[in-house]
Amino acid sequence: MMPPQTQKGDTQRLMFAFFAISGLDILNALESCNAQHRQDMIEWIYSLQIQPDDDEESWSRCGFMGSCTFKLQSKESREYQHSHIAMTYTALSSLIILGDDLSRVNRPAVIRGVRALQQPDGSFCAHLGGSENDMRFIFCAAVICYTLKDWSGMDMPLVEDFIKSSLSYEGAIAQGPGLEAHGGSTYCAIAALVLMGRLSIFSDEQLDRLRNWLLMRQVAGFQGRPNKPDDTCYSFWVGATLKLLDRYQFTDKKKNREFILSTQQNLTGGFSKWPDNTSDPLHTYFGLCGLSLMGEPGLKEIDCALNMSVDAAKRLEQIQTWDS
């Protein structure tokens, strides 16, 4: 049971679950939850899936909700029960990590739900009720399509256009056109392109400039933008992007490791953004991921584009037996 202070995360419980489940997997400690408990997690995740009904329009609401806050029976309230793309992504990934075979996922419905969120500029919104649209949700869409082996969930050329026009003068990628280059959005764009098999939209020169920008982000740990303090989660966002672009070997691992460990809390074991700060699930998870990228003993290797252990990514390959 999480304390009342986490109420502000009420609609993102699935994401918290993902941080815990994938985090335990990377720690090679998923077995510390017994089989029944893991099954309970699987059932809970499936309970958040939205199925289409007789109404054609209902297909575009499909996917997963982050919580059951508004899981209601009444027909009138249906339009408030739609999937959230980040929750659909973390639901699928969590299911794979837990050993589920995705057989109860309504794949065509999930894909229709994703497609409904794409905007005319190529980006994605998070949900149908009205939300911001940016690079984060392109990543979510790409992981979902890759996982379900069905790219009809996105208009790929449109996505490519959006990513290209979000390349800033600094040489890295912003949340959208004209905005400031950022380590998080750069990860989202590059990981999505890798999953799409379309990294080639950038020239060698552009990729070299990007690699340079990414390497410059190391202070001791990594920062997300020039002249910002280093922050645990960028050890993953920037680090994983460098790995995808084959330049991670040029980072200073000793300094990075020291920084990440300096943000770990003695009492809870969790990691925080900065030293002497409050730890939280996101930074704890990405702190672990950052350590894993450096080959920290006892931690599983990570698939950088999918953001899950290589073990889990291999399991995904085994269960992807359906026709695309």
Next chain:
Amino acid sequence: MSETESSGDECVLKCKKPAFVLYRNREEWKDVVPIPQADVHNAVVAINYSEKFKDVYDYLRAVLAKQEKSERVLKLTEDALNLNPANYSVWQYRREILRCLKIDLRRELVFSAKMIHQHPKNYQVWYHRKAIVEMLGDPSAELELTKNDLEYDSKNYHAWQHRQWVVQTFGMFDGEMVLCDTMIEADIRNNSAWNHRFFVMSNTTGFTPQVVAAQVDYTLQQISKAIHNESAWNFLRGILCQTKDGISGNIKVNTFCENLIASNNISPQLLAFLVDINMALAKEDQQAREKVKELCMQLATDVDTIRHNYWNYLAQTV
């Protein structure tokens, strides 16, 4: 997540507001039967909700289920959003109510400004703001709003994003370059302000030779004040790459860099910039290739040792 709720008593003492009365104890809500959350057995990441949270959301579920859109529900959504401003469905419901009751949206701008002030890094509060401004078709309060927020956190991505949306959508670029000047003056290392500068140029003057020349002068002045400031160097690189001569073809810039070297005024950013200049020439120029190697060695062994592996690698591959 770090904010904690104060109890009703504390609230009376601190903010002199009347204590919160649970909805289930309110006479005017007696007609509504609250609906508890329907989580499955053995749910994970369950939250130990406060009494107030449970009460507010139980009533919200009840009115949402029957789609009541009224003033009292509008007030209820306010309580729900104060408890969890990230609940995007509540914001959606709230917008439906505003539309349905034809509420004066200027009133909503006041509420929205308050929420942004309290939760400046929350995505939903900013999206709601954008939605209301679109509904109103009036962006006149937005420059002031974002300026105030940037005074509090000059690098808040949300505030910059909202501001860029406003000035681009409504063509309000007039004062933007002055804002950039002021913000860079206040903090020369504010990368967001430098980015905004580039954004404004792209959307207004473009990168004509005259404009670039003036901006090069400005940027070199700023670099002289802080030669380690990557933001200014990146901006310089950015505008030069918009010209036909590229990064290596600006005599003023080249001379400026040479002078810094000659006066032993060295920074990793300066040397990295010179690496880029010489890299651009390296294909046809043996001397430039040698220069790249020399600079990389200096960076690796002395000036930027944290990246020594990278600089050594570049030196080998040139």
